[in-house]
Amino acid sequence: MNEKLLQYLWxxxxxxxxxxxxxxxxxxEILDFGKWNTDSGPDFLMAKIKTKSLILAGNIELHVKSSDWIFHQHAKDPNYQNIILHVVFQNDIDIAELKNLNIPTLELKDHIDKNIFQKYENLLKENxxxxxxxxxxxxxxPVNFHEENLLKKLEEKSLEIEADLHRHKNNYEAVMFHYLAYSFGLKVNASIFKQIAESIDxxxxxxxxxxxxxxxxxxxxxxxxLENPQDSQMKIWKREFDFIKAKYNISEIKIHPKFLRLRPPNFPTIRLxxxxxxxxxxxxLFSKIISAExxxxLIEIFKDINASEYWNNHFNFGKTSSINQPKIVTKDFIELIILNAVLPVKYTYHKYQNENINDEILKFYSxxxxEKNSVITEWKKLDVxxxxxLESQSLIYHFKNYCETKNCLNCGIGFKILKES
Known part of the structure; x- marks a missing residue:
């Protein structure tokens, strides 16, 4: 037994x-078990109990052992002045100060199915x-599991986007550019591409x-x-860059994308x-994305995007390839851009203006x-x-935030498992 599990059961x-x-x-009699408090202070707030024909309203504190009240030094903390009930798994000692204040102690060890402990321990030790x-x-x-997960993920991403908006003077077009660059960078170059985008006014x-x-x-x-041009096209790009750099007073910063572990079509040269x-x-571009219904x-916006002609027979600078064909963006890549950049920004833009945005954004995902990745492959092995x-994004989010961290007590699936007899 630990305090987190005890709070969960309560x-x-x-x-x-x-x-x-x-x-x-x-x-x-517990008339109201209270609201679970995940911040500092008593564990459950605004509770209500009936004892000795009296109805008491206030807060409830939970401990594994009653002596934890002393070890945690709650008596000296003003946040614990409005306690109406001390709930413990085991009452190992009587707390004199609680007795003097007529605050009852409730021992729970005979009210909890012992199988729950074994189930919880099994969940924590499995690898x-x-x-x-x-x-x-x-x-x-559970019902609505995927919708709830995806909306949680969107809201977390939205907070990141709002922080970026604050740094960039609420310029949605600029922030959309940053997140599109992030998505074009894929996993290897995502943060580097975003850094490149943010370095440009x-x-x-x-x-x-x-x-x-x-x-x-x-x-x-x-x-x-472009520092050492290897062919005529590179010399043209260098000339243009030197002109832009001087005209707009661009700093000398250099941000170097990576090529390692990338297939040639995903090389940063092609994606940029x-x-x-x-x-x-x-x-x-921004207005087209925001107004797309x-x-x-959305796919139509991206479907005809190719790298420039130079890249038809190149993957890197100055090295001609035997493959000569346009470097188009594939439908799979377009959908990744929409999932990772377009929809989170679109959600953030509309969430304070459109009361139906949750349903509308979920429809886009549906x-x-x-996606096709290792996490989704593992879920499929479990016959999901x-x-x-909508469902794949939910399962990826759930794995990272609940399964990988063994956060089973806050998981809807874990709740069902622990509650089963």
Whole structure:
């Protein structure tokens, strides 16, 4: 038994019976178990009990042993002045100060199914894909599980986006550019691409976006790739970058993307060229994204984006490839951009103005195919049917925030498992 598990059982009222009596034998009726407090102070707030024909309202403190009241020095803490009940798993000693204040102590060890302890210990010690793998079934996934997970994930991402908006003077177009760059970088270069985007004043992008050559030159120059031109096209990009750098007083900072562990079509050279093409091709990109009312409309924005002609037979600078074909963005890549950048920014933009945004954004996710990665593969091995990205995004989020951290007490699936007799 630990205090976190005890709080969990109290919050969800998982007891074998509710014929509660205090340590002096007086009946206690719990009229309101209180609100679980995850901050400092008593564990449950605004509770209500009935004992000795009196109704008491206030806070409840839980401990594994009653002596923890002394060890935690609650008597000296003014936050614990409004305690109406001390709930413990084991009453190892009587607390004189609580007795003097007529605050009852409720011992729970005879009200809890002993199997729960073993189940909880088993969950914590398992080293499988998910802690509950041996007892898991898709039937244990609660109703609205995926919707709730995805909205939690979106809200967390939205807070990050709002922090970026604050740093960039509430410029949504600039922040959209940063998150699109992040997505174009994929896992290896995501943070590096975002750093490149944030190092450029977005007003410069707006001033040169009608010139794709200059956009590419800007991205390649900041990446440090144009210092030693190896062919005529590189010399042109260098000339343009030197001109832009001088005209807009761009700093000498160099941010170096990585090539290691990437397939050639995902090389940062190709992806930055495609990002330049996106901003060249759509002069009002932000408004198109924000006003799009379906996933189909969003996909149309990205579907004709190619790297510039130089990259037809190149993957890196100055090295001609035997493969000669346009470097297009695939549908799978477009959907990743929509999932990781477009929809979180779109949600953030609309959430204070559109009361229906939750339903609308969930619909976007439900219209996109599920991702293919190692986490989703493992869920499928457990016979979880994954129909769309709403469900795959939910399962990825759940694995990272609950299963990987063994946060079973806050998991809807864990709740069902622990509550089963």
């Amino acid at each position: 919050n969800f009222k998982i007891f074998t019976h509710f014929n509660f009596r205090d340590t002096d034998g007086n009946a206690i 499988q894909f998910i802690p509950c793998e041996k007892v898991f079934s898709a039937a244990k996934i 977005f007003s410069i992008i707006n001033k040169i976006r009608q010139n794709k050559l200059q956009l590419e030159a800007l991205f390649f120059g900041i990446s440090g790739w 060229s495609q990002l330049a093409e996106l901003y060249f091709q759509h002069q009002n 379906s996933t189909t409309k 219209e996109i195919q599920p 049917k994954i129909k769309n990205s």
